[in-house]
Amino acid sequence: MAKKTVKDLDVKGKKVLMRVDFNVPMKDGKITDENRIVAALPTIKYVLEHGGKVIAFSHLGKVKEEADKASKSLKPVAERLSELLGQPVKFIPETRGAELEKAVSELKDGEIMMFENTRFEDIDGKKESKNDPELGKYWASLGDVFVNDAFGTAHRAHASNVGIASHLETAAGFLMEKEIEFIGGVVNNPARPLVAILGGAKVSDKIGVIENLIEKADKILIGGGMMFTFLKAQGKNIGSSLLEEDKVELAKQLLEKAKANGKELVLPIDTVVAKEFKNDTEFKTVSVDAIEDGWMGLDIGADSIKLFSEKLNGAKTVVWNGPMGVFEMPNFAKGTIGVCEAIAHLEGATTIIGGGDSAAAAIQLGYADKFTHISTGGGASLEYLEGKVLPGVEAISDK
Missing domain, CATH: 3.40.50.1260 (Phosphoglycerate kinase, N-terminal domain)
Structure with a gap:
C-alpha cells in the first residue's frame, strides 16, 4: 500500500x-x-x-x-x-x-x-x-x-x-488499511472475473457505481427496487413497483453501454409481487414479463436467485452492495438471503460487501466470517467504487 x-x-x-x-x-x-x-x-x-x-x-x-x-x-x-x-x-x-x-x-x-x-x-x-x-x-x-x-x-x-x-x-x-486494500483493489486491480451485485431501492443512488463498474467489472447483477427502472427501460410492464421515471432513459443508456463494452448486465427473470407494501399481504412469484397492474415487486424470485448463483460461478472477485428486496420484511427477504448464501459458499474468490444494508444482512444471517471483507463504510465504499478520490484517504501520508 x-x-x-x-x-x-x-x-x-x-x-x-x-x-x-x-x-x-x-x-x-x-x-x-x-x-x-x-x-x-x-x-x-x-x-x-x-x-x-x-x-x-x-x-x-x-x-x-x-x-x-x-x-x-x-x-x-x-x-x-x-x-x-x-x-x-x-x-x-x-x-x-x-x-x-x-x-x-x-x-x-x-x-x-x-x-x-x-x-x-x-x-x-x-x-x-x-x-x-x-x-x-x-x-x-x-x-x-x-x-x-x-x-x-x-x-x-x-x-x-x-x-x-x-x-x-x-x-x-x-x-482503514483493509478498506483501501479490498475496496480500492476492486477498482484498481481485481482478480478476474470480477462480478458486481448491486441492489437497493434507487438507480439514482448507484449511477456512478454502475457507470464505473461497467468499465471495471465482467458482470453486473442488478436486483432490489432499482431493477424495475431497468425493466421499464426494456419496455416491460412493472405494475405499481418502485419506479424512477426520470431515470428510465439513463437505465436504457447503461444497458446499451454494457452491451457495447461486451459486459453482462444481468437483470432478474422473476419477482415476488404483492398487493401492498407490507409483510402480511397477498404475494406470489411471477415472471418479470407477467407483472400485472396493481401488483408491486418486492423481491427477486427463486429463478433469479438460481440465475445469479450461476453467474457467480467461477468469479475470482465479488463485490456486493444493496439488498435484493425489502429485506426487513421476512416474506421479501429470500432474494437477499439467497444471494448472500451463494456468495458465502463461493470457493477461491475474494468476496467483499460494500457496507450498508447488505453488510447488516450478512451479519444478521451469520455469514460474516464467510466473506473476505465487510466494509464498515456504506457511503464511503460506494464513492470508492465510483472511482472517486476519498478526502480522508488522500490526506493520509504517503510512504
Missing part, C-alpha cells in the same frame, strides 16, 4: 490521536450493534501494546442543537470500549478546553482516553463538518502523530480527519 500505516509509525511514548468510527446505533442510551467498536480494537491494541498513548475520538449521529447532546454523547461507547479492552478508558465530556488538555498531558504510555462527540462542534457553525481550519489545528495540537481508522467518514473532508492530517504525520489504522 502506498499510504503509511500504523506500523510505519514509532508510537512509543507518543500521544497518538486516533480517529475511529464509533458512530454506532443506540437505543435508550444502550449500544445495539457494537461491530464498529470491535473493528477498531486491533489498531487501538497495537498502539497501546507498543507504548503509545491513545487519544480516541469519533462522531456519533448528527448534532444540530444543544438538545441533541444528551442522546449523542460517546460516554456509553467509552464504557463499552473499556470493557472490550479490559482496561480503563478515561472519558472527557468536552471537545476542547482546559479539562481535555490536562487529561491529555496526564496520559501515560499504554493508556487510553476518549473525548466527546466531534459533531458537538457543529452546533455553532458546523465547524467539524465544514473542516474549520482552526478546529483541525487545535485537535492536531493535542497529539504527536495521527492515526485515521475511520473509513466510514473517509468520503468527507472534516476537521477530525482531513483537518488534523494537514498538521501531523498521518497513518492508516488496520481497518
